[in-house]
Amino acid sequence: MGKRKIVVVDDEEFVRMSVFRNLEAEFDSDIVLALEPKGSARHTALLIIDEGPDVIVMDLGFNHLSFDGGDVIRALRENGFAGEIILFSGFIPEDKKTSLEACEVLAYIQKPNLNVLKETLKTALRLG
Numbered sequence: 001m002g003k004r005k006i007v008v009v010d011d012e013e014f015v016r017m018s019v020f021r022n023l024e025a026e027f028d029s030d031i032v033l034a035l036e037p038k039g040s041a042r043h044t045a046l047l048i049i050d051e052g053p054d055v056i057v058m059d060l061g062f063n064h065l066s067f068d069g070g071d072v073i074r075a076l077r078e079n080g081f082a083g084e085i086i087l088f089s090g091f092i093p094e095d096k097k098t099s100l101e102a103c104e105v106l107a108y109i110q111k112p113n114l115n116v117l118k119e120t121l122k123t124a125l126r127l128g
Contacts, residue, residue: 004125005031007051009044009072010059019057019088019114026118030125037062041071045079048072053083055124057117060089060096070096073103084124088117 006023010016013036020034033051037044044067048056056076060069073085085103090111097108107120 003029003031004054005033005052006055006057006121007048007053008034008057009037009048011037011062011065022114037065037072041067041075044072045075048076049079049081055084055086055121057086057088060087060092070100073100073105077103086120086124
């Protein structure tokens with residue numbers, strides 16, 4: 001199997017790079033990228049799609065932005081992304097999970113549980 005690509009999307013640089021470094025060490029035979037959300041949900045979704053990921057690890061809350069990870073997930077699906085998406089956030093309200101049901105999010109994981117994230121990614125990469 002060739003290299004698979006994981007894209008980590010988080011607005012906080014420290015968190016984004018910390019998750020990136022942890023995943024890069026764990027998945028050394030794969031490609032891990034860190035991406036900062038910017039512009040709009042659609043713009044961010046298109047930036048992600050351009051990277052060609054197999055799996056996306058998405059934060060939910062984007063401080064100081066007019067959109068959140070849920071908006072980006074909807075934009076990803078609307079623009080044809082069929083890969084796996086994992087929501088990895090400090091707080092995931094039930095109503096947000098309900099609003100994202102149609103987007104087929106693989107897992108909702110509360111930060112900072114990196115061990116659960118890593119195990120879920122292993123499953124996601126086997127699915128892809």
